[in-house]
Every structure is written in C-alpha cells, then in structure tokens.
Amino acid sequence: MIRFAWRACFTVSVLATVVRTIAANAQSQATSTIVGTVVDSAGQPVPHAYVYERLSGSYVVADAEGGYRLPLLPTDRPLIIGVRRIGYRPMETTVSSNSVGQAPLRLVLSAVVRALDPVTIDASSGGYNEYLDRSGYYRRMAHAIDATFITSQQLTQRNPTEITQMLRNVSGVRIVSMGGMKRGVKNSVPLGRGGLCVLGLVVDGKRVEFEAPSVEAIQPRIPAMVNGRRVSALNDPSSGIQGTIDELVPPSMVAAIEVYPSAASVPNELQHHVHACGLIVVWTKFD
Secondary structure, X not given: OHHHHHHHHHHHHHHHHHHHHHHHHHHHOOEEEEEEEEEEOOOOEOOOOEEEEOXXXXXXXXXXXXXXXXXXXXXXXXXXXXXXXXXXOOEEEEEOHHHOOOXXXXXXXXEOOOOOOOOOOOHHHOOOOHHHHHOOHHHHHHHOOOOEEEOHHHHHHHOOOOHHXXXXXXXXOEEEEEEXXXXXXXXXXXXXHHHOOEOEEEEOOEEEOOOOOOHHHHOOOOOOEEOOEEOOOOOOOOOOOOOOHHHHOOHHHEEEEEEEOOHHHOOHHHHHHOOOOOEEEEEEOOO
C-alpha cells in the first residue's frame, strides 16, 4: 500500500513538472500578430506589397487595398518589419515588442521616379495608331483574358490573301469550308469555341452580317439554345446578306483584328453586338 502511494506521488510530481515545462516553453514561444496597411507618400493604398519580419522570416502579401496581417511574430525582442513593391523604394522599420498590437502599423513607401529615354513612334511602320487608341483597341488588349489580337505587323508579315487565313491559328476558332467558291472567293466560315456557331463580324464599330450557314447545318446533332430558344448562326438567305467574310474584309484594308471565341469572352462595351456566339472585330486603315 505504501509502495502504491509512493508511485502515485511520483507520477503526480512528474506530470506537474511536465506541465510546468510546457507552460514555460509556451510562454517563451509566445507570438503576436501585426496588422496594418501599406500606402504611398500620398496616403493611397499600395496593393500586393510584400511585407515581412526580417529575423523570423515570416511574410505575407498585402491585399488589393494594401491591407496585411503578419502573424506568428516573437514577443521577446524588437521586430524588424520590412516591405517591398516594384516601383517603390524598399523600407524597413523597427517595432518594439510591447507596442505590437497597440495600433495598426502603417507602412509608407516612396515611389521610384525613373527618367526614361525619349520614345519615337512611327505610325507608318505599324506601331501606335491613334484611330485604334480612340476605339479602345489598346485598352482591351491590355485587359483581355480570352481573346486574340492581330496587329498590322502580323498582317504585313503573313500577307494573307483572305482574312480567314489569319484566323486559322487563333485559339478557340475553327475555320471550315462550306464547299466551293462564291464570286471567286472561298466560302470559309469562322466558328467559335466548340464549333457550335459562327462568329459575328464587327467592322469599324458596326455589326456586319455575312453569308453563313445555320447552326443546324454546322452541327446537326447538337441544336444550339439561347434563353430556351433554338437559334441559328448569324442569318439566313432572306436577311439581306452581303457576301462571305473574305469578300467583305479584304486583308489589305485591315489595320487590326480582335477575336473573341465565345460570347462570354466579349468585353462589356462590345456585348451589344453579340447574338449567340463570339465576335471578330475588324478595324480598317485610314489614310
């Protein structure tokens, strides 16, 4: 009985020691979190900056509003908080451990001003085009996700005899021949993603109807439905068609082309041109 009591006391003593050790380690390894924002010298948020604590290696990437939350920071020493962002001077600041969590930490970055060499734009060589700029071409090119932009340089290099030749290697587009020639021009038709409908045509900001088969003629086993109604590609022989796409758009007159292979890929500003499929947007040359 005495031996049992001694063992129980010993066990309790060991457990108490283990608990004290764990508590001491937890206290020595206590961590804190710093929250705040990254801004520029004008007080505007700097999105997606890289925020870090130098000695621990902890880091986060700020959100689109410059906000950040840097966790797991030690509390037993001063913290060296740094921030990096392309276009801004790197900066670091020291934060005392007892001030962590008292208030959001605002990190201010200074923009790097770089002098650039003068740039000369030669419009005749297929560079900047004021008409394309006013039409929003360059802006859409910069923000497009699922689209292909064909420049005047590419047109010059390829020197196509038909506009559909430039579309054959475009992602999401398939060019099919409906057989034969019409008025000396191949009857080629551009199909959008999935090959279920014919791409629409917009020339200099206006929708242009061209000769194209119905959806059922292209893919008779898979009827196309939009808002619960059966639809055709673009038009039918009674809709006042003007000819094939290669007849309507001579490559020699084209300054640039935008290709959107599905209706979902068409930007909002061009959505009013969409019927049931994507768009081919053509901008012509002006002397």
